[in-house]
Amino acid sequence: MERLFGLETEYGITIDGAEKIDVVEESMELIRCYQQGDFVPLWDYQLENPRKDERGFEVESLLNDLDEKVHLQQDRKRKIPFKELKSDLIIFNGARFYNDHTHPEFATGECLSLFELVAQDKAGERIVDICAQRRTEGLKTGTVQMYKNNTDFEGHSYGCHENYLMDRSVPFERIVEGLLPFFATRQIYAGAGKVGVEREDKAPLFQLSQRAEFFEVIASIDTMHKRPMVNTRDEPHADPEKYRRLHVIVGDANMSEYITALKVGTTVLVADLIEADALPGYKLKDSISAMKNIARDQTYQWLVEQEGGRLVSAVEIQDAYLEKARSEFAGRDTETDWVLGAWEDMLRKLAHNPMDLVGTCDWVTKKWLVDSFCESENLSWENPDDVFWMQSQDLEYHNVDREAGLYYLLEAQGQMVRLVGDDEVAAAMSEPPTGTRAYFRGRCLEKFGAHVASINWDRIVLKNNRKEHAIDMKRLVDSEWVRRYNQALDDSETLVNFLDVLNEIDANV
């Protein structure tokens, strides 16, 4: 496709058989299991500022919920230094793997291909699983279990964030206008499904989405409390005069390869529509309530109220975005056409009978599993103990252990649609996606790792003979710069030669 994108997934962690678990230290220990030697902190935190807002200001601090404030007070007493606790690693495939405070997080390198993104995302699952096995081997008792989900069913949510590079010149108001109806309704195919409701009435029912009920405001910079449908964090990791990074926090973590590709693919096309100023023009009366109501709607009609009062279905809204995208972008490239075709067929099947999408959509597959189990065991939604057992099945759907997880049992039976082969996933565990600066980052580390002094998404500092050379990767979001820099890296035998070639490229601009 023609836009850079990537996924950041926070994993849930627990130890079966342990009486208590310190999730902060266990997350650190899990990340450390990736390495075979001592940890050397290389991540450059000076380049990060999550408090800068797209709307032109900087906040003093980010919001935390009450629970977390208490935990943070205890965290301040920890003796482990900040960098040690974070344990930031950059992997040869260009990804960042680290302890995002209390959750191991795998953030893929930048991709231009949906199918490469799926392979990278699945590679992240495999790496997390391998680390869990290694950590288990080092424990006296218990088994580490890792879950690619978004909730503990008790009001604590963690994210699967999407990132899309966008044109800075597009007015932020248009971005919000274009995203709200799309995000409120995208869950009808992209939701991961959830047993139960964690807030407000705690109703015993099956929701489409794990995350929908955790969103409270339209737009803000926060990500952990009073979460916004549109996050305004202003960290483009590229030239801030030319680009912004759309940081999407509203989605679920998907096990389904098909849904990962469709979720990101449709969002890329909507970002294209926003930039082209070709939006279908829907305005919902209350986007936040609409998103929550769709998640809870047991009729699957998914009706929402527009400004002016007219009701419209989620399928109709999605179809309007699809038609706009088709008229603007059909025939542009093979992946765009794949998304257009898959989007249309998805909406047709959702309108006809969502349960036809067992094996494709996560929420449908999970609901089918839970319904089958309830029927088999005579479980009731009215019995809290039964609901806990259903939630346990929900959780196990997301277990990344391929010998234990329910998703992986279905996959092993050939019941899940797949887009990438196991060989492609295995390759993506060490190979970066092609044609982006993820290749430069990963290969640079692999080839000249002993000389890397620090690293971040948009800068690598190399050290040679006590002299530091900072390579600014902000411009490596432009295809010609990426091609030249990646070629220089491939062609250079020594660090001196490599730095000389980069200097020549820069001098000839």
Added chain:
Amino acid sequence: MQNQIKFERKTRPSDPIERGPGDGGDGPSRPKVERPDTRDLLKRMRRVDPNQARRYRQRTGE
């Protein structure tokens, strides 16, 4: 320096046009399993600890 796990390198992903679902007009079709056999699934699901979710407590993330 980071000593990374070495994984076997294999071929790059094939052309996305060959990836089936969405091609030929039938869209996101399910794999060729007419009616999933639920016996193994249910057997596995019965082994899931009924209290697994009750014990599973996390801290708020992003």
